[in-house]
Amino acid sequence: MSFxxxxxxxxxxxxxxxxxxxLLKRFGFESxxxxxxGKVGLQKFDTFKxxxxxxxxxxxxxxxxAVLRSIKxxxxxxxVVVTSSLSERDKVLxxxxxxxxxxxxxxxxxxxxxxxxxxxxxxLEGRSKASS
Amino acid sequence: MTCPHCxxxxxxGGKFCSSCGSVLETxxxxxxxxxxxxxxxxxxxxxxxxxxxxxxxxRQSVPTKQYTRPDIDELLSLRKLxxxxxxxxxxxxxxxxxxxFG
Numbered sequence: 001m002s003f004x005x006x007x008x009x010x011x012x013x014x015x016x017x018x019x020x021x022x023l024l025k026r027f028g029f030e031s032x033x034x035x036x037x038g039k040v041g042l043q044k045f046d047t048f049k050x051x052x053x054x055x056x057x058x059x060x061x062x063x064x065x066a067v068l069r070s071i072k073x074x075x076x077x078x079x080v081v082v083t084s085s086l087s088e089r090d091k092v093l094x095x096x097x098x099x100x101x102x103x104x105x106x107x108x109x110x111x112x113x114x115x116x117x118x119x120x121x122x123x124l125e126g127r128s129k130a131s132s
Numbered sequence: 133m134t135c136p137h138c139x140x141x142x143x144x145g146g147k148f149c150s151s152c153g154s155v156l157e158t159x160x161x162x163x164x165x166x167x168x169x170x171x172x173x174x175x176x177x178x179x180x181x182x183x184x185x186x187x188x189x190x191r192q193s194v195p196t197k198q199y200t201r202p203d204i205d206e207l208l209s210l211r212k213l214x215x216x217x218x219x220x221x222x223x224x225x226x227x228x229x230x231x232x233f234g
Contacts, residue, residue, distance in 0.1 A: 087223045
């Protein structure tokens, strides 16, 4: 099964960008772009116009929270999945309150990634049905 | 305060001589009569005994605890354990996060 939804992954770790690209493509997302930091990620967000963003919580210069707020300010309907090792309740709540749709805690198993990806597809398909 | 037994000088307020362990005597602040430092009232005038030359109330009834090294180590390890549990209660796992995000 493949999906035409556009996915942007923003993470400062090159290894993680390679990994999540493989996982996303293996799951069926055909159109995947990556950004190595918040600034580049936001530039790609403007040009690529993704349906989904997998966003790292901790990044230098511009952290995940600031990027999330900016993305939601630009397009609130974009699904943002925060991928982070941050586990403090207060930090996680900050992401939720800033509009994060899902939270995938690093490190994660592929099964957990697939579970989250299925949720994303369910949300997007639900929107498509509602609008048609 | 001079010990009546060995004449060693002791700081005021103590119950026992730090040199020989004998019961120390003090002077009643009302009538000047000698009294043992663990007396609560003067045998001569009946007034409450306080340490001579001091306006501070008697501390004889205040319980004190001498902490030994093992006590301190145990308290410190308990404090560490409590701190660890406090941190654990504020951190989330993926299951908690899933519930939070619905």
